[in-house]
Amino acid sequence: MFNLIIFGPPGSGKGTQSIKIAEKYDLVHISTGDIFRKEIRGKTDIGLKVQSIIEKGELVPDDLLIEILESAMNKHINAKGFVFDGFPRTIRQADDLDQLMKKMNNDVTLVLALEVNDDEIISRLLKRAEIEGRKDDTREVIENRINIYNNQTKPLIDFYKKQDKFQAVYGVGSIDDIFNNLCKVIDKYM
Numbered sequence: 001m002f003n004l005i006i007f008g009p010p011g012s013g014k015g016t017q018s019i020k021i022a023e024k025y026d027l028v029h030i031s032t033g034d035i036f037r038k039e040i041r042g043k044t045d046i047g048l049k050v051q052s053i054i055e056k057g058e059l060v061p062d063d064l065l066i067e068i069l070e071s072a073m074n075k076h077i078n079a080k081g082f083v084f085d086g087f088p089r090t091i092r093q094a095d096d097l098d099q100l101m102k103k104m105n106n107d108v109t110l111v112l113a114l115e116v117n118d119d120e121i122i123s124r125l126l127k128r129a130e131i132e133g134r135k136d137d138t139r140e141v142i143e144n145r146i147n148i149y150n151n152q153t154k155p156l157i158d159f160y161k162k163q164d165k166f167q168a169v170y171g172v173g174s175i176d177d178i179f180n181n182l183c184k185v186i187d188k189y190m
């Protein structure tokens with residue numbers, strides 16, 4: 001199996017690139033953010049539980065994440081691999097993912113990071129707020145999400161560097177140029 005984590009701050013283009021990668025390499029795309037947004041739209045128990053957390057730009061509790069991820073993966077038992085988008089976001093989630101992979105006799109193959117600076121991220125997210133109307137794309141919430149990324153998610157860079165799985169690609173430019181650069185790295189690991 002080829003299991004890829006697309007890593008980067010909010011607004012770095014993880015969603016856009018994950019979809020393209022999943023399509024090209026025939027992998028299953030799992031976006032935990034998309035899963036939560038669907039649960040919220042459906043007013044499910046999970047949706048009601050996470051709605052206010054997500055609107056504030058905070059992180060959903062780790063316990064819930066691994067549960068949701070395992071059930072999403074179990075829907076695709078014949079998958080050639082997965083593209084994880086927006087997961088893991090904490091060291092605890094990364095540990096849980098390693099355990100889950102082990103249980104499935106598998107491994108995280110590669111962590112690919114999109115490098116985008118804070119100013120660019122803020123301007124992209126404000127633009128997205130106008131287009132998509134996501135409730136967590138207001139300036140205040142955006143700043144909160146960036147802080148949380150810096151404090152809780154960035155430590156994963158070292159976590160995966162220690163496992164020799166971390167690679168970064170410059171995430172500013174045209175979608176296709178960035179995609180091609182990502183593919184060049186992926187092809188080395190295929």
Ligand code: AMP
Pocket residue numbers: 010032033034036053054055057058059060061065085086087088089090093136145
């Ligand atoms: P995203 O679409 O990936 O930006 O996710 C939107 C929101 O969903 C995040 O700001 C969090 O509130 C929540 N969320 C998504 N993935 C995770 C995760 N791995 N851990 C905790 N919260 C998450």
